[in-house]
Amino acid sequence: MIAGWKFFMILIMKIEIQKYKLNFxxxxxxxxxxxxxxxxYFLKLYHHDNPGVYGIGxxxxxxxxxxxxxxxxxxxxxxxxxxxxxxxxxxxKNVTEIVPKExxxxxxxxxxAILDLHQGGNRHLFSNDFSNSISGISINGLVWMGEKALMLxxxxxxxxxxxxxxxxxxxxxxxNEELELLKFIRRRYSKDQITIRLDAxxxxxxxxxxxxxxxxxxxxxxxxxxxxxxGNWDAMEKxxxxxxIPIALDEELIxxxxxxxxxxxxxxxxxxYIILKPTLLGGLQKCxxxxxxxxxxxIGWWITSALESxxxxxxxxxxxxxxxxxxxxxxxxxxxxxxxxxxxxxxxKGYLKYDTNMSWDLSIPG
Numbered sequence: 001m002i003a004g005w006k007f008f009m010i011l012i013m014k015i016e017i018q019k020y021k022l023n024f025x026x027x028x029x030x031x032x033x034x035x036x037x038x039x040x041y042f043l044k045l046y047h048h049d050n051p052g053v054y055g056i057g058x059x060x061x062x063x064x065x066x067x068x069x070x071x072x073x074x075x076x077x078x079x080x081x082x083x084x085x086x087x088x089x090x091x092x093k094n095v096t097e098i099v100p101k102e103x104x105x106x107x108x109x110x111x112x113a114i115l116d117l118h119q120g121g122n123r124h125l126f127s128n129d130f131s132n133s134i135s136g137i138s139i140n141g142l143v144w145m146g147e148k149a150l151m152l153x154x155x156x157x158x159x160x161x162x163x164x165x166x167x168x169x170x171x172x173x174x175x176n177e178e179l180e181l182l183k184f185i186r187r188r189y190s191k192d193q194i195t196i197r198l199d200a201x202x203x204x205x206x207x208x209x210x211x212x213x214x215x216x217x218x219x220x221x222x223x224x225x226x227x228x229x230x231g232n233w234d235a236m237e238k239x240x241x242x243x244x245i246p247i248a249l250d251e252e253l254i255x256x257x258x259x260x261x262x263x264x265x266x267x268x269x270x271x272x273y274i275i276l277k278p279t280l281l282g283g284l285q286k287c288x289x290x291x292x293x294x295x296x297x298x299i300g301w302w303i304t305s306a307l308e309s310x311x312x313x314x315x316x317x318x319x320x321x322x323x324x325x326x327x328x329x330x331x332x333x334x335x336x337x338x339x340x341x342x343x344x345x346x347x348x349k350g351y352l353k354y355d356t357n358m359s360w361d362l363s364i365p366g
Contacts, residue, residue, distance in 0.1 A: 012048035015084045017041055017077055020364060022060075022309055022337045026144070038062070038307055041077070041106075042364060045084070045113040046121070055117030056362065057109035058312035060279055065306075067255055068105045076103045080110065095283060101257045104282035111283040112315040123314055123343075123360055130321030136351030137321055138328040140165040140197055148177045152184060159185075162349030165195040165222075165328040171203025175212060182219040191220035195328070202229035202251060209239055217244035223273055226250040237269045246272030250304075253290065254280050262290065266297055274299060275330070277306040284319045291323070304330030310343035317345070317352055 023037045038060065046054035059077075061068040068076070076099065083098050095111040115125050129135040141163030143154045151168070158166055166185070170178045185194060196219065204212055204227045213227065223246045228235060230251040240247045249271045256262055266274075274294050276287040287303065294301050303320045305313045313334045320329055331352045334345050342361035346353050 013084050014046055014048050014051070015081050016044040017059075017081065018044070018364060020309070022307075023339050024336055025338050035307075040309055040312075041109065042311060043109045043113045045110075045117050053117070053121040055113040055115065055119075055121050056123070056311055057111065057113030057116065057315070058279075058308050059105045059109035060306070060308045060312055061105040062280070062306055065251065065254060066105050066280060068103045071102050073103065073106070076100065076106055080106060084110075095285075101282060104254075104286070105279045107286075108278045108283040108312070108315075111285065112312070115284075116315075123311075124318075125315055126318040126322055128318065128321040130352075131318045131354050133354055133356040136348065136353035137317060137325065137331060138165070138350060139163075139332045139347070139352050140167040140195075140328045140330055141350065142330070142332050143168045145169045145171075145173065148173060148181065151181055155181065155185060159189070159194065161347075164193070164350050165197065167197040167199060167330065169199045169201065171200045175215065179215060179219075182216065182221075186219050191222075195222045196220070197222050198224040198245075199250070200224060200227045202226050204228050206232060206235045209235075210242055213239070213243045213245050221245045223248045225275055226252065230254065233265070233268055236271075240269055240271050248273035248275050250275040250277075257282070259289065259293070262293055266293060266299060270297075270299070272300060274301045276301055276303045278303075278316055278319070279306040279308060279312060284315070287319075300327065302327045302329050305333045307333055307336065309337065310334050310341045310345050314343060314345060314354075317354070 019039060019041050021037050021039055024035060040058055040060035043057045043059060044054050061073065063069060080099055095107050099107045099110050112125065116123060119125055124131055130137055141158030141161065143151060143158060143166060155166060182196065185196060198216065198221055206228055209227045225248045227239060227247065249269065253274060256265060274290060276290055278284055278287050281287055291301055303316060305316050313331060317331050332347060334340060335347060344355045344358035346355055
């Protein structure tokens with residue numbers, strides 16, 4: 001070797017992206033409408049000379065919520081492929097160097113694919129009690145909107161399955177019918193037996209929100225997510241200060257990228273909780289920043305999946321398990337699709353668990 005020369009191994013990266021339609025087992029209703037299916041993208045990242053070892057991430061934007069769909073996502077994907085392909089190893093790169101901030105779902109996909117590859121490409125992104133099958137994560141049982149009788153059936157089913165925390169989406173049927181649903185639960189179970197969370201998805205208007213919250217509060221509600229539409233900070237501040245039910249911000253966090261604005265939002269509105277969805281907020285590290293800012297201000301939080309397949313859910317759950325979580329998390333959406341990706345993720349009596357005796361089946365149909 002000539003003195004002074006140094007030799008480096010250049011690891012050339014390759015990326016493949018495949019679109020996939022997830023089909024719901026039922027019509028999933030919210031105050032924004034009914035979903036029967038949703039499109040998602042799987043991002044496969046590997047070194048050119050070792051395609052058998054790869055990281056996989058999921059970009060699953062939600063219509064009406066994800067900033068990704070407000071821009072040209074297809075063009076952003078093409079640019080992402082161009083940036084990653086035939087370049088040096090990107091494992092140590094910041095995801096914002098690869099994907100613009102306006103595409104948080106794509107950022108989440110790239111971030112988790114890189115992390116998966118860096119950890120050996122076996123869907124074991126973090127080593128903790130959850131990913132090592134030592135303990136599960138307590139989760140809420142999600143009850144989607146529908147006719148009153150159907151929602152009653154779904155509530156009973158979740159309770160019979162062992163869930164101690166039930167989250168009910170409200171705002172699409174008459175308020176009197178929703179009050180009847182809550183009365184049904186409280187006639188049978190106290191707040192110490194069953195925790196009730198509500199999610200309005202911005203269904204109330206500014207003028208009637210506090211009146212409705214007073215009606216709902218009679219049933220010992222743990223919290224309610226996003227009672228009014230996002231963007232009305234003054235009104236939300238008033239609601240948070242006067243509501244008899246603790247308020248959790250959800251959609252309010254979407255599209256806020258810089259730390260200064262995040263601090264301003266939290267300090268002005270001062271919610272009881274914030275809800276963190278990596279697909280909508282730009283990935284795991286962005287959620288970690290929200291958590292740190294919230295805890296500094298004594299604001300509670302929990303993490304929720306956003307209708308990802310088991311690929312995205314797995315990454316979110318393993319990330320969540322890195323924290324000493326005390327509240328039930330919103331990680332129960334893996335059972336929604338009849339063509340989900342087969343994985344070691346299971347739900348058992350209100351807990352999401354990772355069964356290391358089970359394997360992944362990543363033979364995704366074209």
